[in-house]
Amino acid sequence: MSYNINDKGYYGEFGGAYIPEMLYPNVEELRQNYLKIMAKPSFKEEFDQLLKDYVGRPSPLYFAKRLSDKYNTRIYLKREDLNHTGAHKVNNTIGQILMAQRLGKSRIIAETGAGQHGVATATVCALMGMECIVYMGEIDIARQAPNVARMKMLGAQVRPALSGSRTLKDATNEAIRDWINNPVDTHYIIGSVVGPHPYPDMVARFQAIVSEEIQWQLKEKEGTSKPDYVVACVGGGSNAAGAFYHYLDDTDVKLIAVEAAGKGVHSGESAATSALGREGIIHGSKTLLMQTNDGQITEPYSISAGLDYPGVGPMHAHLYASGRAEFISITDDEAMVAGLELSKLEGIIPAIESSHAFAVLDQKTFKTDDVVVINLSGRGDKDLQNYIDYFKL
């Protein structure tokens, strides 16, 4: 069984391109060209050079000694938090801006929830001198003011999504509507492994640098490229897709996907899609999503804006349905405690998204000689106010 995408754009039964005809020419143009463009030596060269000199890759694989001692196992952190702009998101936006240039596009649109992907997109648009419009839910604009300011400083225009719940899901709808209205000159940089094929595959390939580096870094440190476990948080699922990518078909390596349970999986305020979702269509993809019996998409909740999405990428839906990955739900409280613990034990303040992955250490017992790689997808600067409010710091 393969856990990667097939030639029709599906992971198992999940994926595809469930899009209105108005989007077909854009999506089809991308589908026909993305692999060819990515395979060109000149593309690879520019992508690799920017990842090295601009993003600061390779990101370190750090042996977390004090954390390992506490949990009596061998824990490595993949330091995506040290990337330029503070998270893994920039790996994808660098790739997609180069893609957009080669497709002859002059205008970039993106959606953002917490603002991390918006900032990463605004950053690469500034770098390349391209027009940038970021859609963001009106409510998120209010609660993520520093990132809104960053995007503006980088020259992007931030447009509020005023429909529906006025959060990430609605920002994504607005970006898709913009793309319908601007079918010729615009490229839509989706921020996660979601959306119609080929987006989930393209974004996963750009993020795959994470597991590519883990392989050779671990070989240097442990003498093997294979950890026993790779652990990553999942909202849409781009950092997990990157951390899992080169291990997908290597079943010796166990994969753990960590979802946000919010105030409890069954509290009514949760974003644990695998536990609460059913198969359906969201943003052009057949996948697992949280919905009413009637097929209306419901509002998720998590303290972490980056995990606050009612669906999950089709790759992850397949990893869940096939049993290839273990899915664990972590509440707000568990994540916050884990974030504080990492700060005190290792001197690293994680993004609250990443804190969810660390909370697994309390939920699951690893063997003393297990090698556990946790993807530290982002740094906690953006979440400082949340940590302050939560811990009354």
Add this chain to the structure above:
Amino acid sequence: MNKINQKLQEDKKLLSIYFSAGYPSLNDTVPIIENLEKSGVDMIEIGLPFSDPLADGPTIQASSTEALKNGMSTNVLFDQLKDIRKTVSIPLIVMGYFNPILQYGVEAFCKKCQDIGIDGLIIPDLPIDVYNDQYKAIFETYGLINVFLITPQTSVERINFIDSISNGFIYMVSSASVTGSSSGFGDEQTAYFKRIANMKLKNPQIVGFGISNNETFTQATQYAKGAIIGSAFIKFLTNNNLEKIDEFVTNILN
């Protein structure tokens, strides 16, 4: 013969009206349909509301959201429509996004449509290849016409393919836009209308998106068989009683 095919044979330009079921009030669905028929409308698209209507502009989005708040659902809509064929004889089409239909069960949905007397479906986010592989036989079993969209960006090859698998009409989206965003047609649109007319497709075309008054209706139907009005009608419903629907229709047709 399917009512849609019968209607398409009439020697006139057709006016089709779209509205979101359950808006302005939950139980307006049937009175709106009856008033539209009495006013001389040729065909009706009943919108099944969805939480995330990707192809729709602010007017239809807002009416969908309001309809859902009012309590509209697939079951409620089917219940409202159960006796519709006792009073209404023009073609009725249900237009909705794929997820609610998928959750109801595509076959159960199609069967229910046939029981009620629905003639066709428009599902903008159901891809053509998925329809052909998985659902075409079901639609045919229950006598439903599936209507596909084309846009100014759709390639000639794809238009010919869509024409080959259609058996009613082709929904011709007037411009690259979501619903309700255009005001008037320019040379570019007219050239597109003419270009499609010259393709001599086997299925007639009905133009939608950007039609709001007599002028745009006349322009759209100069080369096409008919036109569809959605957002402009929903705006009218927001500000007027259902009894005034005939005024809206009269203004479009004259």
